[in-house]
Amino acid sequence: MAALTDRKMAKIAKLQREEGVQRLSRHFSWPEFSGDELRHSAHQQFVYDCAMFASARGLAWGAVRSVAGMTRDLFPQLADLDLPRVLSLISDWLTECLPCLPPAQRNAVFHFLSDTCVTRQRLLQTVTSGTCHLTISQEHLEVQVPPTPLPLVQGFDECVWERQCVCARLQIAEQQKREELRRLREEEGPQLGSEFTLDTTKDHRLDRQEVAALVRSTVRARGDLLMGILLKESRLVYELLELSLQQTALTTGGSSTKTHLTHTPPDITQTSDFNGATKTART
Numbered sequence: 371m372a373a374l375t376d377r378k379m380a381k382i383a384k385l386q387r388e389e390g391v392q393r394l395s396r397h398f399s400w401p402e403f404s405g406d407e408l409r410h411s412a413h414q415q416f417v418y419d420c421a422m423f424a425s426a427r428g429l430a431w432g433a434v435r436s437v438a439g440m441t442r443d444l445f446p447q448l449a450d451l452d453l454p455r456v457l458s459l460i461s462d463w464l465t466e467c468l469p470c471l472p473p474a475q476r477n478a479v480f481h482f483l484s485d486t487c488v489t490r491q492r493l494l495q496t497v498t499s500g501t502c503h504l505t506i507s508q509e510h511l512e513v514q515v516p517p518t519p520l521p522l523v524q525g526f527d528e529c530v531w532e533r534q535c536v537c538a539r540l541q542i543a544e545q546q547k548r549e550e551l552r553r554l555r556e557e558e559g560p561q562l563g564s565e566f567t568l569d570t571t572k573d574h575r576l577d578r579q580e581v582a583a584l585v586r587s588t589v590r591a592r593g594d595l596l597m598g599i600l601l602k603e604s605r606l607v608y609e610l611l612e613l614s615l616q617q618t619a620l621t622t623g624g625s626s627t628k629t630h631l632t633h634t635p636p637d638i639t640q641t642s643d644f645n646g647a648t649k650t651a652r653t
Contacts, residue, residue: 373397374394374397374398374435374438376430376431376432376435377431378393378397379421379425379431379434379435379438380431381393382394382421383421383422383425383434387418390418390422391414391415391418394414394417394418394421394438395414395417395418398417398438398439398442400413400414402445402446413442413445413446416441416445417438417441417442417445418438419486420437420438420441420482420483420486421434421435421437421438421441423437423479423482424437424438424479427475427478427479428475429471429475429479433468433471433475436467436468437467437468437479439467440463440464440467441483443463444459444460444463444483447459448487453487456484456487457484457487460480460483460484460487461480464476464479464480533620536620537617537620537621540613540616540617540620541617543613544610544613544614544617547606547609547610547613548610550606551603551606551607551610554599554602554603554606555603
């Protein structure tokens with residue numbers, strides 16, 4: 371320690387890290403880890419880093435040399451001390467070795483050493499205790515996964531099955547609509563084909579106005595009946611067309627299972643006026 375002067379310490383602080391560690395190490399003895407190159411090097415680097423921190427904080431060169439000597443003695447003891455004991459030891463050594471150090475600089479050195487020992491506790495204890503030379507055995511673990519199952523011989527994809535179910539329901543609905551339309555057309559003939567009969571059992575003969583009124587009422591009744599039948603038939607035809615479009619969308623791979631027409635059923639009440647189509651019958 372006596373060989374390390376303030377002038378030499380100042381020169382060491384100007385050197386690169388690797389050369390500075392070597393130059394600083396020449397001024398101390400290192401009997402603690404003799405024969406162990408790894409821990410020997412870690413010890414020297416720890417002392418150098420602490421000394422360079424003290425130099426960077428503006429401590430006098432004599433104080434920097436004291437920090438180097440103190441940390442040289444501290445490092446070997448980190449293997450057996452817990453954190454509270456390490457912090458207490460750092461505080462005691464700063465008070466003993468640097469009693470005249472200004473409070474700001476003393477606190478800076480204390481926080482640096484305590485943070486270094488706390489954050490690197492496990493690493494420092496591993497190095498100082500020698501457990502870093504433990505060999506790590508690696509075992510090969512082979513995981514065998516079950517074989518990939520073969521594709522199903524029979525069965526359907528879920529989307530295909532759902533599409534088929536929808537198609538079946540649409541076909542049933544279409545069949546029902548066609549049957550309803552067939553019955554409507556079968557009933558349409560007898561209703562429209564009924565003959566008009568004139569009641570001649572009355573005692574008096576009908577005049578022209580009465581005959582015209584009777585004809586108009588009959589035509590109006592027939593027109594209303596025909597209008598109702600056409601409206602029902604138009605609705606059924608429209609619904610059949612919609613069901614057919616839905617089935618077409620499904621069978622051609624359409625993305626939607628519900629296809630609507632872009633137009634509404636024609637309003638035939640606006641195209642025919644049976645009430646206004648009557649003519650006055652001639653007698």
